Amino acid sequence: MDGVVYKIGELASIANVSKRTIDYYTKLGLLKAERSKSNYRYYDSSALEDLKLIDHYKKLNYSLDMIKERLELHRKKTAAEEELILKQAKTIAEHMKLLEDEIKEIHDLLGKLDDECKKKISNQLSPQTMALLQSLIMFLG
Incomplete structure (x- = not known):
């Protein structure tokens, strides 16, 4: 995780969605969370970007499966860009x-x-x- 982390309620509040939505997206694999020793879920700042992308694709009437594919492509592209920049x-x-x-x-x-x-x-x-x-x-x- 990068520097900033959010609990589910904080992320929901910032993104203006419900905790239930965050939970649902996490279960579907649209959002990635890390578990603490006390079993709390923590989300890094990339989750905010993912939520914006999810909202964008929902407005385009993409299915959740299609959105998941797009998010995975976006993550791979971002990782490849970071590697290229570092190189x-x-x-x-x-x-x-x-x-x-x-x-x-x-x-x-x-x-x-x-x-x-x-x-x-x-x-x-x-x-x-x-x-x-x-x-x-x-x-x-």
Whole structure:
């Protein structure tokens, strides 16, 4: 479960449905609940999203079986998207580390050059590139 959890009554109140409806949807497998040691059902924040989707599909006259299929597809899609985002974030972090190492190397090399050589190099780079390099060097320096 993620950070926010709701008891059945809290979820029903927030979603503006009855506890009986929450109970029914849970028994059908439309909503997922975790049981506490004292046998209370707790729902995470995804249950609110599921209830909105259920309401949406009910307005389209979908059967409860069709709604269940749609919810399962939505959950699989969401899990796949989260996995993709995590993978992309890790790739970006790896690229950032490599870029940081290269910028430090450039900074060290620039420190060894005289002003005339620095000016030649800066004239060959676009103003945006120079501004970015200077910002990154200050940030990392």
